[in-house]
Amino acid sequence: MPDRDAALDAIQRELTAFARRARHKAAQMHPGLTLVTYSMLDLVKERGSCRAADLAAHFMLDKSTVSRQVTALEKLGLITREPDPDDQRGQLLRPSADGLRLLAEAAEQRRLAFRERFTGWSDGDVEQFAHYLTRYGAGD
Amino acid sequence: MPDRDAALDAIQRELTAFARRARHKAAQMHPGLTLVTYSMLDLVKERGSCRAADLAAHFMLDKSTVSRQVTALEKLGLITREPDPDDQRGQLLRPSADGLRLLAEAAEQRRLAFRERFTGWSDGDVEQFAHYLTRYGAGD
DNA sequence: GCCATGCGGTTGTAAAGTGCAACCTCGTGG
DNA sequence: CCACGAGGTTGCACTTTACAACCGCATGGC
Numbered sequence: 301m302p303d304r305d306a307a308l309d310a311i312q313r314e315l316t317a318f319a320r321r322a323r324h325k326a327a328q329m330h331p332g333l334t335l336v337t338y339s340m341l342d343l344v345k346e347r348g349s350c351r352a353a354d355l356a357a358h359f360m361l362d363k364s365t366v367s368r369q370v371t372a373l374e375k376l377g378l379i380t381r382e383p384d385p386d387d388q389r390g391q392l393l394r395p396s397a398d399g400l401r402l403l404a405e406a407a408e409q410r411r412l413a414f415r416e417r418f419t420g421w422s423d424g425d426v427e428q429f430a431h432y433l434t435r436y437g438a439g440d
Numbered sequence: 441m442p443d444r445d446a447a448l449d450a451i452q453r454e455l456t457a458f459a460r461r462a463r464h465k466a467a468q469m470h471p472g473l474t475l476v477t478y479s480m481l482d483l484v485k486e487r488g489s490c491r492a493a494d495l496a497a498h499f500m501l502d503k504s505t506v507s508r509q510v511t512a513l514e515k516l517g518l519i520t521r522e523p524d525p526d527d528q529r530g531q532l533l534r535p536s537a538d539g540l541r542l543l544a545e546a547a548e549q550r551r552l553a554f555r556e557r558f559t560g561w562s563d564g565d566v567e568q569f570a571h572y573l574t575r576y577g578a579g580d
Numbered sequence: 581g582c583c584a585t586g587c588g589g590t591t592g593t594a595a596a597g598t599g600c601a602a603c604c605t606c607g608t609g610g
Numbered sequence: 611c612c613a614c615g616a617g618g619t620t621g622c623a624c625t626t627t628a629c630a631a632c633c634g635c636a637t638g639g640c
Contacts (some may be wrong), residue, residue: 304563307570309547309553314573315458320479322459324500353588360464362628367589372568380454389635406448414448423444428571430447432565433454437599439557492619502599506620529606529617
């Protein structure tokens with residue numbers, strides 16, 4: 301099935317092309333927030349509360365790396381840490397009011413950029429694309 | 441159009457999720473080759489020959505970074521540098537035989553991993569997904 | 581009930597990637 | 611002919627990251 305292989309090559313190429321540029325664009329997204337810290341903050345918001353170990357597993361990062369990034373986020377006042385009542389070893393991370401506000405602003409900015417990028421795409425195509433990406437991401 | 445915005449959010453999230461993991465997986469792909477150096481080698485192959493400045497522009501990297509990575513690739517024997525006959529300031533980069541072989545091997549490995557990942561997808565879905573990604577990538 | 585094992589987190593250390601700035605060389609246009 | 615700009619290199623500082631050693635707490639087998 302050569303067509304399928306050609307499609308797989310294209311998928312690989314485009315996904316890595318995106319990965320290469322993601323870092324660069326994220327760097328100029330919001331001051332003091334990198335792609336990783338932003339993603340972490342986003343996941344904490346998405347989950348409502350979670351532990352650092354969850355972040356490490358989700359992002360495939362070492363727990364030491366997560367620990368430092370979480371410390372940075374806390375110093376910026378974007379998340380709060382409280383001991384987990386169910387397990388004194390761990391701590392529950394939650395977004396602060398400032399963190400939520402920043403996320404909302406960033407999401408709005410992002411959405412504007414994306415709206416522009418997807419002009420010319422029909423609603424159906426956008427949704428189908430999102431569907432494929434989600435399906436792909438679920439394969440982890 | 442809330443559905444469309446939700447789809448855009450999902451696209452953003454999945455693309456960045458991919459970016460996060462790409463680096464991790466690339467790190468353990470081939471010894472001594474990172475995602476960036478690999479991508480550079482791939483672009484040099486794709487173009488046949490190019491200058492370091494082309495790489496910098498394409499990857500949105502500082503020319504100093506490219507210079508170091510190119511040096512690394514040359515030390516690994518994966519590319520060759522020759523002065524540009526048309527402009528003595530620049531140099532033409534070309535993949536070496538080893539470089540081409542490594543790229544071919546990596547592509548094969550990648551393809552195997554992707555075949556596995558896309559089991560359960562119909563040919564039509566794979567091609568449509570590739571089509572969307574290409575269309576997205578063309579927006580740069 | 582007690583200790584071995586394991587998990588969640590932190591800190592030290594080292595390696596790698598990156599951007600900025602200064603500099604060199606070469607080409608180009610006034 | 612000289613000033614300016616482009617391609618590359620190197621020095622420097624900063625950031626990210628993984629690995630390893632360590633601490634505190636939890637849990638299961640004895």
